[in-house]
Amino acid sequence: MNETFEQIGQELSRRRFVKIIRDSALILILPRTLGCSGRRSGERSSTSTYQLRFLTQGEAEIVEAVTARIIPSDEQPGAREARVVDFIDHMLATTYVAQQRAYREGLRELDQLSRRRFGRQFVAVAEKEQDELLSGMERREIREWKEAGDFFATIRLHTIEGMFSAPKYYGNADRLGWQLLDV
């Protein structure tokens, strides 16, 4: 038995940062994921320039468009002004590394879906059409894309996180999320 634990020990040092749970469906049940928090100090405003670390420019535009449908801008600022896309990119480059693949594939799928349904890329279709696509994902109605529901749940939760978490994580610019709730 003791030898077994010695072996476990040797293995463990290699595996320490290998996270086991990657199933984003889990997030539907509990809003928690594994891992350590990214630590960057300094608050940002909506006008600051953020350098993308994981998403490509094209992917970031899709992410920004999706977040802007989840928490839209009206008389009150929404996810776009709060720079939720920067939060998502920062987290994907750090704590949420395990979800990089889900994003890369998910964003590609979403764009393809948009082209199939409306003949144009996601960012180019009207908000009403974007909502139609996102609703289909949420309701798990897209037969040819079975991860769509999980991906929507993930990006929805990350949008909320980026809107309302501490600005040091690169979202909630100018504390716009907190202002919305009159914190």
Added chain:
Amino acid sequence: MQKHAQKDVCVIGLGAAGGVIAAELAKAGLSVVGLEAGPYFKRETFENHTEAHDELSYVSHGKLRWNQPEVLVYNGGPPLTFPVIARNIGVGGPLHWSCFSYRFHESDFMVRGGSVVPDGTSVADWPIRYSELEPFYDRAEYEFGVAGNAGVNPFEARRKRPYPLPSLTRQRAGQLFQETAKELGYHPFAIPAAITTQAGYGGKEYRQPCNYCGYCTFYGCEQHAKGATLVVTLPDALTTGQLEIRPYALAVQITRNGNGQARSVIYLDREGKSHEQPARVFAVCNNAAYVVRLLLMSRSDDFPNGLCNSSGLVGKNLMFHASVFGYGTFDDRDLDAIQGPQATVAFDDLNEDRPRQRHDQSFVRGAVISGGLPLAFTGGPLSFASALGTFVPLPDGVPSWGKGFKEFLAKYYKRHFAISALCEDLPVESNRIELDSNLKDEYRLPAIKIIYNDHPNTVAMQEFMRVRIIELFKAAGANHVVVTIPQIPGGAAAGHVMGTTRMGDNPEESVVNKYCQSHDVPNLFFGGSSVFVTASGLNPTLTIFALAYRSAEQIIKLWNQNAFS
């Protein structure tokens, strides 16, 4: 394998029970080593206001949680893999807790003798009575600093003296809940809470009065008002020089000597290296689910079913507190349930056997009902927004994203409150924890598997409580009312794990004796809710503290009689 010098005592898990037992034994002059699977956050960690309220870290990412995969088989459904158990970690726990500090009722120790026993349950009386535990409840209240109003709850167990601190004041949501409960004929009271309401409690200048920030559940406390062993028991024990604390020490096996006594603990450190720590006495004080894993991983030729398991009951009689949870929204009332501790107002009218005896219900036992808390069970905007549409449903017709969602968040963050029923879950032998035969955790240790079916008694109780909670919200004038029975045993956070090494006089029907000492391995004691025989419809932590003080006293007594030499 790194071998360490023998200590008098090795405590596994420095939380509510371990933090008390380790400190008591060190202060009595024994050499103690405390092994904690989690990190060692010093007091200062929690004192920076901005960091202390970092919701993404504490709530979303569970900074004070174990977060390892576990398997749940619930009501015969398919196995689900996720971190089921809210196992809280960190030296000096409970750090994360909401500080609800109830004494169990007299009847909670004698459910079998005092009520009807439903078929299919393994309800038994505790081998101790409330009166035997009363001095230890008193000790725990005065050490940790419990704020409360004695005599307001007509159903409270008899107590020899008042609470050491005046109760917390109610925020507006708690007041509304209190007024509403009174109107409906209940007897609401301020929840006794181990949260200091005066500066410098217990001569510890760093313990400041609660500032009503609202960041209790899942957080360390920036005021050190919350009673954690980190700020209550461990500081004095460390000054004796008798206590050594080792964080990131994950116990994986207890070995035995030829005389049937426990000899050492094998643990893994942060780098995954194994260590052996011999001692003369052991106190197993980790989470009640992980106690089971440790005992089952310590199986040997003598104990093929696991250590301390001649009864075959290790891991069985698993109980959670079945929950009913809901919230109401109010268009024109700024209630600010987000502010203030989550320990607000409760009533006990539907607890113990009163639903059956006074309300003509067919189920036995009951629940405490608490109200005035935020719907995410903790403060903060991210907790509120991320709970809605995930584990807390939105009202019918309110979308989970888009304009309607945004408007709901903005309107009701400060205009809602929640009510929760903590239902007594009866022990059922087949509700249990095992080791999963396939899944391994990050340490390549077998993941725990929770096999749990709701007893019909619990289902009937939850439905009764659900209707009562809806009545309360309607009477309070709520416009949206959402009350749910969570789809996970114990609710979204299965924090109260109980019964897995039950206490009793008969070694064939229990794992530990009335002092929480193993029947099989006499130098091995248990701390924590694993020893609970029944669950009570009240929060468990003060009882964990009280039992820990009692076990520590017994260990010292036996030590002085040379029982462990």
